[in-house]
Amino acid sequence: MTPNLTYVIVIGVLVAAGVTLLLERSLTRVLMGVILLGNGANLLLLIGGRAGGAPIVGTTSQEEMSDPLPQAMILTAIVITLGMTAFLLALAYRSWHLNGHDEVQDDVEDRRIMTLAERDEGPDGEDTGDDDDDDMTAEGERLAASATPGRSG
């Protein structure tokens, strides 16, 4: 079976656009990315089966039938994507409600290390028995240096 070239290109474009959007900071764009990726994956499922007429006994002869299984799977996948879209939208709305924006924020650990690096001091281990201050600070500076451009974008 050779897949239709148009499908392949469309899948490529959908996935590429989806991944680009997925790498954005704003959750709404991430959501768009997820939707595009999902559609790309659905199309890929579709070209896995034979194309043809409606797979209903009596209307189409068996040799000309399309493969109904990928279509059934796509239906399931679409329903799941629909639910997830609603959930992500709710997350984005809640995030906007709480923070005034819907940006995906940094990891707690990253933020802690970044603030420490900004103040140019290692973690104050107090009584926790941390004795690796030097390593943590060096790591923090490296992280902060690499993370700053991303934050402004």
Added chain:
Amino acid sequence: MTHLVPLPVVMPLLGAALTLLLLGRPRAQRWVSLTVLTATVAVAAMLLVRSSLDGPLVVEVGGWAAPMGIVLVADQLAALMLVVSAAVTLCVLVYSIGQGMADGDEETPLSVYHPTYLVLTAGVCNAFLSGDLFNLYVGFEILLVASYVLLTLGSTETRIRAGTTYVVVSLLSSVIFVVAIGLVYAATGTLNLAQLVDRLDALPDDIRLVLQGMLLLAFGIKAAVFPLSAWLPDSYPTAPAPVTAVFAGLLTKVGVYAIIRTETLLFPGGRTSTLLLVTAVLTMVVGILGAVAQSDIKRLLSFTLISHIGYMLFGVGLTSSLGLSAAIFYVVHHITIQTTLFLAAGLVERRGGSTALDRLGGLARLSPLLAVLFFVPALNLAGIPPFSGFLGKLGLVQAGINDGGLLAWILVAGGLVTSLLTLYAIARVWNVAFWRAPHPEMPRVDDTDRAARTDGAVEPGRGVATAQNSAATMPRLMIASTAALVALGLVLTVAAGPLFELSTDAADDLLRRTPYVEAVFPKGTP
């Protein structure tokens, strides 16, 4: 007996519908959830007995014959996982009920909690029982969607932040899984696992490798294997204690189960075993180094969770019967122990007011009971003899030595170092939180007394006596369920012999592949 097979999926789903109808009636919801999960444990136990006596039990859903319809298969591995996960979910449910009753149900939206929790259980059971790749995907989605809701319960700022990462990463892994399914179907024309066995064997090697790689990637994200594990310690610790506990116990193990199933049934021969072994040692060592650097108990435990996933991959990667059976034994041990530790951490949070190590101290004197509940599973996790953690690691080390390759020896060394570092990380928690003098900011005894009086609805007239009672801020149900899980961990230790025999049987069946295929297609594969 086969009519029992769908029940672990159907009962929780029906229970979820029923608890949804009972919105606003928490007492009725509790009883429904408890009944359903108890019944699930019973059914799972029966399935385990029948499947080890008679071989895999198969049900064709809706009566459609195997390659057309979807099959549910309860072989020994699936049944064993079902029993352990059902028992663990039941204990965690009791714990959360205890917490909900003590806190007053207004604080957490419990009305949503019960249906979602049951849906999560249904998803986990469906993933274990599934004999069809797409149905496995559906099982994953059921449990993931439920986990999104549970993780963002109450939608506070931290949970929304952590939930966002978790949801997006999980969605990505699901997309990869769907793409893998699409490719498998395009290459073979079927998704029935038993039918895939022959058809995948007939494919050219390079195509098989692509399919195997895609599936491994998708399951690797879910199982939190090292380079794909960064999402876990960021998201899990923010959730409520029982939710974190059940996630830690079950969700990653479903990923590990899927890896075991696909690596043995669909792609035998160990073509990726080098890859698995390398990621196993990285997961173990990098994970535990992360744990050593943490100063919060929940985050520390999340890192040990990642680290110990490495042990299971170690066993799978060896592809020997002993390695596989030790890996299965380790999965069972780890589900129980990791959940117990997170529940104990939840109790620490109640008693000490925090899980940050620099705000805790003196818990061993303030609450000896809590100290025991933490200490036993902690030693078990670190692999101190005679606990099941030691036995599981012993099996893996033996399998590694039997293998004899250089990589296997590196893994043996990595495994031992990880075990030692786990002990170090756990001992640090113990020294700081339990042994040193109490921290001045910790809740004092009079707070305890007050909390006990609000608890008084359950047990009137107990408030006066609780000034010295260490368990005062910890509701009895929470303690009882944690103790039950600690006891389950000890049972695994005592019954390690029969359990190891069982896991060896399961591993042999997995490696032979024919029992599974013949159970699904008694008249030969179409």
